[in-house]
Amino acid sequence: MSNNDSPIKSTGLHIGEAAPGCKKTDPMLIIDHVKKSFGGLTAVDVEHLEIPKNAITALIGPNGAGKTTLFNLLTGFDTPDTGEWAFLGTSLSGVPSYKVAQMGQVRTFQLTKALSLLTVLDNMKLGAKNQVGESIFRALFPRSWRKQDAEIELKAIELLKRFKLDTKQADFAASLSGGQRKLLEMARALMTDPVLVMLDEPMAGVNPALTQSLLGHVLDLKKEGMTVLFVEHDMHMVRHIADWVVVMAEGKVVAEGPPETVMNEQAVIDAYLGAHQDTDLGVVTGRISIIDQEKDK
Amino acid sequence: MDWGTIINNTLAGLLTPTTIAFALAALGLAMHFGFAGLLNFGIAGFMAIGAYGYAISVLTFGFPWWGGMIVGIIGSILFAILLGVPTLRLRGDYLAIVTIAAAEIVRLLFLTTAFTDVTGSADGLFGYNNAGGFTSANPFPPGSYGWGPWTYNSETLWVLTFGLGVLAVCVWFLWALMRSPWGRVIKGIREDEEAIRALGKNVFAYKLQALIIGGIFGGMGGIIYAAFANVSPGVYVTSITFFIWTSLLLGGAATIWGPVIGAVIFWTLQAFLSNILPELALAGILPVSGTQAATLRFVLVGIGLMLLVIYRPQGIFGDKRELTFVK
Ligand SMILES: Nc1ncnc2c1ncn2[C@@H]1O[C@H](COP(=O)(O)OP(=O)(O)O)[C@@H](O)[C@H]1O
Numbered sequence: 001m002s003n004n005d006s007p008i009k010s011t012g013l014h015i016g017e018a019a020p021g022c023k024k025t026d027p028m029l030i031i032d033h034v035k036k037s038f039g040g041l042t043a044v045d046v047e048h049l050e051i052p053k054n055a056i057t058a059l060i061g062p063n064g065a066g067k068t069t070l071f072n073l074l075t076g077f078d079t080p081d082t083g084e085w086a087f088l089g090t091s092l093s094g095v096p097s098y099k100v101a102q103m104g105q106v107r108t109f110q111l112t113k114a115l116s117l118l119t120v121l122d123n124m125k126l127g128a129k130n131q132v133g134e135s136i137f138r139a140l141f142p143r144s145w146r147k148q149d150a151e152i153e154l155k156a157i158e159l160l161k162r163f164k165l166d167t168k169q170a171d172f173a174a175s176l177s178g179g180q181r182k183l184l185e186m187a188r189a190l191m192t193d194p195v196l197v198m199l200d201e202p203m204a205g206v207n208p209a210l211t212q213s214l215l216g217h218v219l220d221l222k223k224e225g226m227t228v229l230f231v232e233h234d235m236h237m238v239r240h241i242a243d244w245v246v247v248m249a250e251g252k253v254v255a256e257g258p259p260e261t262v263m264n265e266q267a268v269i270d271a272y273l274g275a276h277q278d279t280d281l282g283v284v285t286g287r288i289s290i291i292d293q294e295k296d297k
Numbered sequence: 298m299d300w301g302t303i304i305n306n307t308l309a310g311l312l313t314p315t316t317i318a319f320a321l322a323a324l325g326l327a328m329h330f331g332f333a334g335l336l337n338f339g340i341a342g343f344m345a346i347g348a349y350g351y352a353i354s355v356l357t358f359g360f361p362w363w364g365g366m367i368v369g370i371i372g373s374i375l376f377a378i379l380l381g382v383p384t385l386r387l388r389g390d391y392l393a394i395v396t397i398a399a400a401e402i403v404r405l406l407f408l409t410t411a412f413t414d415v416t417g418s419a420d421g422l423f424g425y426n427n428a429g430g431f432t433s434a435n436p437f438p439p440g441s442y443g444w445g446p447w448t449y450n451s452e453t454l455w456v457l458t459f460g461l462g463v464l465a466v467c468v469w470f471l472w473a474l475m476r477s478p479w480g481r482v483i484k485g486i487r488e489d490e491e492a493i494r495a496l497g498k499n500v501f502a503y504k505l506q507a508l509i510i511g512g513i514f515g516g517m518g519g520i521i522y523a524a525f526a527n528v529s530p531g532v533y534v535t536s537i538t539f540f541i542w543t544s545l546l547l548g549g550a551a552t553i554w555g556p557v558i559g560a561v562i563f564w565t566l567q568a569f570l571s572n573i574l575p576e577l578a579l580a581g582i583l584p585v586s587g588t589q590a591a592t593l594r595f596v597l598v599g600i601g602l603m604l605l606v607i608y609r610p611q612g613i614f615g616d617k618r619e620l621t622f623v624k
């Protein structure tokens with residue numbers, strides 16, 4: 001893993017001008033007219049959005065912009081009022097969340113969901129797909145699943161090593177720190193052999209020492225041919241690893257483009273400044289300084 | 298005070314058909330609550346359906362005893378599906394409310410005079426063990442078996458043997474399931490069903506399966522109870538549900554042997570209290586009448602249940618970390 005070198009950015013992802021809703025040369029996810037309201041509040045209202053294949057796309061925007069809600073809609077955890085979206089050409093409207101995951105579109109949660117009273121290893125093994133022993137009838141015959149279970153265990157331990165959690169494998173997940181739980185959730189998601197990995201604020205609450213390795217892991221996913229869509233507030237991380245940035249504000253996509261250019265756009269600065277009052281001041285000041293630096297260049 | 302009788306009766310409580318029936322029902326609750334996190338407060342309903350399913354199919358439809366028992370089990374499965382399909386998609390507390398109400402509905406349906414011909418209404422049902430041939434299937438010749446407090450006639454010995462056999466199969470079944478990848482998914486659902494859904498598992502199907510398996514155990518509990526006593530609607534009241542919860546929590550909800558040992562402790566304690574409390578009243582130590590003293594044990598059960606939940610939610614055998622109410 002080369003955490004400190006500048007990662008190789010994917011380019012030529014879009015067709016035509018980089019504007020909200022622009023076409024991608026090779027889209028993995030195509031979203032059309034997806035709208036979701038909670039009472040009078042329109043949480044998500046995305047006209048058209050394409051997520052490029054085998055690239056790292058960052059979804060940014062102030063708190064309450066609708067990023068998590070969009071994740072919920074795309075993964076079947078919530079149903080939109082209108083709209084359709086397709087994953088690798090297959091329409092996902094009305095497809096239940098577990099089937100979405102089986103198709104290779106896996107997500108993590110903003111509020112980490114470690115299975116606290118299961119061991120770290122069991123957490124991992126749960127991620128593996130097509131397990132024979134997960135059928136209630138075959139479960140009774142260990143001969144039918146022992147071998148597969150052993151293979152899954154090997155794979156889980158390999159991944160745990162990569163995420164530096166292998167020494168914790170026998171511990172209950174409840175005993176992990178917040179950052180380690182984020183790592184575990186990500187590693188567990190990888191056990192499903194996903195095509196598209198959707199990470200909701202993977203860095204939130206992760207201490208700086210772990211941040212570096214998390215960055216490395218996300219970059220590795222791309223190297224292994226996966227597509228990543230992640231929500232992040234840390235602009236350093238976004239600029240460092242994202243190939244493409246989508247900016248949301250008040251439910252809409254207000255800008256998209258490569259990180260170097262999109263963060264200078266007036267719409268982006270407005271989006272953040274507009275949300276200034278209700279966001280954590282520390283985070284906001286951090287963001288403004290980054291955006292200011294970009295402007296100064 | 299006659300300590301000899303008290304001790305004798307207490308020890309006898311260790312192994313009775315009632316203890317076995319409760320152990321089975323508690324095992325069902327362990328599947329539901331301890332492993333899958335499903336709050337079922339209607340286990341008495343599952344027992345009632347098992348018991349009535351057995352008795353009615355023998356008495357009304359002329360089934361042999363084993364056929365009647367199978368009907369009782371099928372009834373429990375259908376009851377689980379009926380409860381699960383509308384509620385398992387909702388939040389966990391809804392299942393608790395629906396199960397407690399459904400168990401009451403079941404009991405009242407068996408109690409109402411509308412179906413007296415079939416259900417016996419308030420009198421309940423009897424004579425089915427003879428009619429269905431369960432009694433004559435007894436392989437033990439008449440006589441007295443065992444020793445000391447554990448002396449049984451051949452009928453009781455037959456019910457005990459049969460009940461222990463069923464219990465052993467159910468314990469093995471639960472153990473085999475919970476050590477498998479299926480059990481891992483079930484425990485994962487207890488922890489966080491959204492996380493499990495995000496990993497591509499059909500959570501609803503798993504929860505329904507768990508509800509059915511636990512329901513079968515509960516139904517078997519009712520059947521074993523019926524194989525020894527009569528079937529009476531007065532048995533399957535909500536307090537029975539709470540006795541079973543007490544047994545389960547006593548032993549440890551997320552364990553295989555906990556519910557069995559919990560039921561044994563519960564009934565041994567019940568036997569002890571029902572013997573010693575009237576004696577204490579007679580001796581003037583308790584300022585109540587003998588009958589009042591006998592009901593006092595149920596008050597003590599309630600207090601015991603509260604103390605258990607507050608101070609030792611994981612039960613006697615549970616791992617403190619594996620199951621607590623406060624997460
Ligand atoms: N279940 C819900 N019920 C009502 N309002 C919600 C719900 N989920 C999200 N919202 C609202 O929708 C908006 C978008 O929220 P969210 O998607 O969580 O934003 P983000 O992840 O971008 O911070 C917010 O105003 C939030 O309060």
Ligand SMILES: [Mg+2]
Binds near residue numbers: 067068069110
């Ligand atoms: Mg969010």
